[in-house]
Amino acid sequence: MSKDILIFVECKEGTVRKVSLELLTKGKEFTERFSSNLYAVLIGYQVKGIAEELKAFSDKVLVVDNEILKNYRWDTYAAVLEQLVKKYIPYMVFGASTITGKDLFPRLAARLNVTIVSDAVGIDFGGEGVRIKKPIFGGKIISWTACKEGSTPLVTFRPNSFSIHKRSLNGELIEESLKIAKDPRLNVVNIERGGSKKVDIQEADFIICGGRGMKGPENFQVLEEIADIMGGRVGASRAVVDSKWREYGDQVGKSGKTVSPKLYIGCGVSGALHHTMGMDTSKVIVAVNKDPNAPIFQYADYGIVDDLFNILPILKDELKRAKEEV
Amino acid sequence: MHILVFIKQVADTEARIIIKGDQKSLEIENKYNINFFDEVAIEEAIRIKERIKDSQVTVCTYGTKKAVEALRTAIAMGADRAFLLDNTNLENHDPLIIAKILSSFAKREGFDLILCGRQAIDDENANIGAITAEFLGIPHVSAILKLEIMDEKKVRVESELEGGREVVEVQLPALLTTQKGLNEPRVPLITGVMKAMKAAIPSIDPCSLGIAKEDINTDASRVIVLSYEPPKKRPPVKIIEGETPEEKVENLMKVLKEEAKAI
Numbered sequence: 054m055s056k057d058i059l060i061f062v063e064c065k066e067g068t069v070r071k072v073s074l075e076l077l078t079k080g081k082e083f084t085e086r087f088s089s090n091l092y093a094v095l096i097g098y099q100v101k102g103i104a105e106e107l108k109a110f111s112d113k114v115l116v117v118d119n120e121i122l123k124n125y126r127w128d129t130y131a132a133v134l135e136q137l138v139k140k141y142i143p144y145m146v147f148g149a150s151t152i153t154g155k156d157l158f159p160r161l162a163a164r165l166n167v168t169i170v171s172d173a174v175g176i177d178f179g180g181e182g183v184r185i186k187k188p189i190f191g192g193k194i195i196s197w198t199a200c201k202e203g204s205t206p207l208v209t210f211r212p213n214s215f216s217i218h219k220r221s222l223n224g225e226l227i228e229e230s231l232k233i234a235k236d237p238r239l240n241v242v243n244i245e246r247g248g249s250k251k252v253d254i255q256e257a258d259f260i261i262c263g264g265r266g267m268k269g270p271e272n273f274q275v276l277e278e279i280a281d282i283m284g285g286r287v288g289a290s291r292a293v294v295d296s297k298w299r300e301y302g303d304q305v306g307k308s309g310k311t312v313s314p315k316l317y318i319g320c321g322v323s324g325a326l327h328h329t330m331g332m333d334t335s336k337v338i339v340a341v342n343k344d345p346n347a348p349i350f351q352y353a354d355y356g357i358v359d360d361l362f363n364i365l366p367i368l369k370d371e372l373k374r375a376k377e378e379v
Numbered sequence: 380m381h382i383l384v385f386i387k388q389v390a391d392t393e394a395r396i397i398i399k400g401d402q403k404s405l406e407i408e409n410k411y412n413i414n415f416f417d418e419v420a421i422e423e424a425i426r427i428k429e430r431i432k433d434s435q436v437t438v439c440t441y442g443t444k445k446a447v448e449a450l451r452t453a454i455a456m457g458a459d460r461a462f463l464l465d466n467t468n469l470e471n472h473d474p475l476i477i478a479k480i481l482s483s484f485a486k487r488e489g490f491d492l493i494l495c496g497r498q499a500i501d502d503e504n505a506n507i508g509a510i511t512a513e514f515l516g517i518p519h520v521s522a523i524l525k526l527e528i529m530d531e532k533k534v535r536v537e538s539e540l541e542g543g544r545e546v547v548e549v550q551l552p553a554l555l556t557t558q559k560g561l562n563e564p565r566v567p568l569i570t571g572v573m574k575a576m577k578a579a580i581p582s583i584d585p586c587s588l589g590i591a592k593e594d595i596n597t598d599a600s601r602v603i604v605l606s607y608e609p610p611k612k613r614p615p616v617k618i619i620e621g622e623t624p625e626e627k628v629e630n631l632m633k634v635l636k637e638e639a640k641a642i
Contacts, residue, residue, distance in 0.1 A: 065541055125540075127509070127519070152541050155498070156521040159474070159506040163513030168475055168601040172503045184605060189502050193396050194405065195608045198472075201601040238518045238550035242535070246543035253541060301524075301560045302539065307392055307500055308415050308559045316641040326392050333610070337641040339631065340616070355634060356616045363624040371632050375642050 054203075056087035059115075059143040061134060062095050062107060063153055069103060071256050072149040072212035077110040079215045080147055081222075083178055084112070092141060093224070096133050098123035108224040115141075117229050124244060125153050128236035131161045136231050138165055143205055145183070150209040151255065158207050167204040174214045174313070174334065191307055191330030211334075212256040213313040251286060254303065258315045259285025262305055262332070263293055266321020266342060266361060270298035275365045276320065282373050288312065290328050306331035318368075320361045324349025341365075380434040380531060382424040383488060384458065385481055385495035385507065386417035388442055388449035392500070402606045413449045416496025418564040419557040423526060424494050425457040426562065431528060435459050439484055441466055441477050447580050455567035455575035463582045471600035472502070478510035480595060483588035485515060492534070493554040497522040505556075512554040519554040520547055524561055 058080040062073040077093060084091040093111035095104050097118065104116045117133050134157070138146060146161075148154040150172045162169040175186030177197075184197045185208060200206035254260065261276045261283075276287045289299035291306050305312050306328040317335035321342060322328060329352045332338070340353035341361045350356045357364055390396065391410035399406055413421070421438065428434040438453040440446045441464040450461035464480055471477075485493060493512075498505035505521075512519035524544070525537035535548050536555060549555075567575070586592045593599060619634065621627035635642045 063541075152522070152539055155505040156509065159509035160513050160519070162475060162506070163478065163510040166475070168473055169506055169510075170602060171506055187503070188610065190390060190396055191392060191500065191503075192610055194398065195610050197605045197608070199603050199605050201603065204601065206601070236518055238553070239520075240548040241545060242548055243546040244540065244543060245545070246540075304559075311503075316635070316639075330392065337635070337639045338613070339635070345618075350616045350618075352613065353616045354613060354639065355631060356618045357627050357631060358618060359624055359627060364628060367625055367628040368631075371628050372642070375632060375636070 054142065054144055056084065056089035057092060057141065057143040058083050058089070059092040059094060059138065059141060059146045060111070061146065061148040061154075061157075062093050063149055063151060064095075064097060064100065064103060065253070066250065067103070069106060070149070071217065071252070072151065072210070074110065074217045075212070075215040076147045076149065076210060077107070078218050079176065081110065081220060083176075086178060089144070092143065094134065094137055096122050096130055104226055108226060109222055110220055111222065111224045114224050114226045115229050116226060117231055119233060121233050121235065124241070125157075126235065126239065126241070127157050127160045128239060129233050130157055131164055132233050133231055134161050135164045137229065138205060146205060146207045148207065148209045150211045151253070154209045158209050162207050165205065167206055168200055169207040169209070170198055170200065171209045172311075173208055173210050176208070188334065191326075192333050211311065211313060213258070213315070252284065254286045254288060254305070254310050255312055257286040257312070259283040260288045260305070260312055260314045260316075260332075260335070261285065261318045261320065262288035262290065262322055263299070263320050264290040264322030265292045265296075266323075267293065267298070268321075272362075273299065275369060279365070279369050279372060282369065282376055285314065290322050290325070319349050319353070320365065322349050323347050324352060380427065380431050380491045380528075381489060382427060382434065382436050383485055383490040383493045384417070384420050384424045384436060384438045384453070385493065385511070386421065386438055386440050386449055386453060387414045387496070387499050388412070388440060388446040389414045389499055389501040398607045398609065402608070403604060405607060411445065411448065413452055414496050414499050414501075416498060416500070416556075416558055419559065419561050420494040420496050421453050421456055421458060422562045422564040423557055425565075427492075427528060428457070437462070437488060439464060439481070441480055441585070443467070444582070450580050451575040451578065452567065454578045455571040456565055457571060461578065461580045463580055464585050465582045466585070469585060469596055471597050472604060473600035473602045474504055474506035474510055475601070476595050476599055478507050478514055479590060480585045480588065481507065482511045482514035483585070483590055484583070485511070487588060491531070491551050493552070495554070495556055497556040497558045508554055508556040515552075515554070517552050517554055518549050519556070520549055521556045522558040523555050524558065526555065526561065
């Protein structure tokens with residue numbers, strides 16, 4: 054079997070998602086080590102412009118451009134990937150542990166009868182064999198797993214697991230025309246996009262998260278302003294979502310989203326285990342809380358013990374100034 | 380309507396977990412619950428049963444004998460029947476194998492609708508639902524936020540998309556995975572708990588479902604756990620000092636820029 058890697062590229066609003074560029078960067082490291090090929094798979098409609106961009110990141114860009122693929126569906130996308138994996142027989146297939154990846158990859162694993170490791174945060178191929186790093190039990194334990202040789206395992210990675218390095222490759226663009234049919238048992242009645250250009254919370258480099266200490270939904274406005282300055286997102290604790298101050302999609306924690314931003318700032322977040330299990334892989338954690346005994350301080354790198362309503366307006370101005378300086 | 384619900388018993392989020400000396404096995408404190416997202420699935424199944432006459436809710440889990448506790452909780456909530464797919468001597472981590480067992484059970488029992496949580500909070504996987512659906516040759520929808528039964532042959536569901544939502548009509552039989560927001564799982568009433576204590580919960584050997592033992596035993600797993608390790612510990616928190624809020628923020632900005640290089 055070759056040591057080629059095939060990566061399913063996700064797009065949003067006509068651009069390649071950051072997580073896919075992370076995977077291409079890591080995949081290239083792998084194929085450079087084994088002198089093999091990195092395949093980027095781009096599926097969609099009128100995506101040839103994006104394919105050009107991907108040439109810099111991969112050896113071959115497999116493009117499947119078809120109107121039927123305009124919107125993601127597991128039936129059509131799995132059909133495409135199934136055919137490509139069978140044709141190119143890669144050593145491994147990488148995808149993102151996103152809403153799409155979590156929906157598509159298990160279905161594909163079953164079709165190909167290959168195994169799947171999901172929500173990984175690292176991969177080590179420096180020593181003997183390939184080891185995959187994956188947090189379990191909400192990050193209380195890190196497991197290292199391997200897949201038996203002989204089939205093509207599928208691995209999905211959590212966004213923000215790897216850094217992005219643009220290469221100046223000049224990958225070959227290969228247009229694939231494949232048989233694709235929709236499953237008639239599934240009828241999409243309506244798709245409602247938020248229209249937001251904001252980065253998805255799981256991909257955000259910056260998250261400012263509000264807890265019950267924010268005292269009410271109206272006070273999240275300042276967090277929104279700070280998130281906008283930083284090009285990031287506002288998160289919320291479970292208590293906040295249960296109180297209907299914020300939507301469920303903003304919830305960070307065990308029953309919400311798992312996030313790994315470069316910088317996380319928790320404001321009035323107590324630090325219940327439920328919440329910290331969703332954010333403790335953040336690179337730098339800052340906590341602002343007037344209670345010096347709040348558990349969040351056990352997880353934070355830096356802490357400010359003060360009333361958050363005194364701190365936030367000043368923090369907003371300082372971050373704005375810092376951004377303008379860059 | 381016959382609704383099957385797949386559940387998993389998982390360690391409580393507060394449970395202490397210790398890596399054993401061999402670094403390949405774990406000791407888990409004896410605190411277990413039904414996987415949160417599966418509780419949502421049980422609740423939804425019971426709500427359908429309450430709305431649609433002659434419906435039946437069957438709950439099943441692939442797990443150890445201890446997992447019977449989770450099945451009893453499901454009966455206490457209102458499920459009609461429960462089955463344990465006993466994994467004694469068959470323990471493995473390969474989602475393909477677990478889905479194979481669950482789909483064989485589903486074929487044997489028959490069903491109109493299968494519900495299960497969008498992911499397990501212990502292994503952090505989100506695989507079983509969609510893999511089982513593929514093995515059964517039925518459609519699935521992941522992480523639904525709303526479910527409406529249109530008739531005995533069709534459901535309408537709403538689910539989360541990247542940056543939006545979609546509404547899909549799905550023909551039955553189908554498999555749907557559930558998540559927070561769909562409903563609020565009920566706390567069982569004492570009458571339900573009494574009923575659950577008395578309920579007979581059959582234990583099924585997965586090998587009796589027409590699957591060859593060599594296809595599902597521990598060695599058949601193609602995912603191998605090499606080792607466990609604790610997560611990297613962060614150094615103790617540095618409390619940013621200052622006489623005034625302005626000074627504290629100024630000092631924080633300094634460390635974020637110079638020390639943490641986070642800005």
